[in-house]
Amino acid sequence: MTSIAQELSGRAKAMLRAVAAGRGQLSGGREPDLYVDGLPCCDQMVTHDLVHAGLLRARRVVGLNERVDAELTDEGRAAIA
Template sequence: MTVVRELSGRAKAMLRAVAAGRGELSGGREPDLYVDGLPCCDQMVSHDLVHAGLLRARRVVRLDERADAELTDEGRAAIA
């Protein structure tokens, strides 16, 4: 069974920022999203987007570093 949950406007804006190349993710189980170098205002949504498979880091990230974020195919479909 697939559960479909509608994304909030904030979540879609976060995905659009990543799509525009403005996002970075920190390392760890609960990666934080940074947009334009600043921490995103809603880290819970950031965690949800990563865990839902909508966005990911472009490379493996250690706890003390950040990497550029990218959308998955599912993430691109979510904002199409």
């Protein structure tokens, strides 16, 4: 298990699992917001941390007022394995 996986909170892991299940979308921008089942995720800071840590990303580049499906990186999948 990587050190980043050991540092993840239960909430962060749940967010990653939701994305792995195909339930997540990210908004565009440098600090994207996560939406799960169409609803905004309440912990924007964790979303930003997951994106900046390279565990979570948008499937394609989008504009500021757009959303796109989110996906896990290889590191993100390893973190919840």
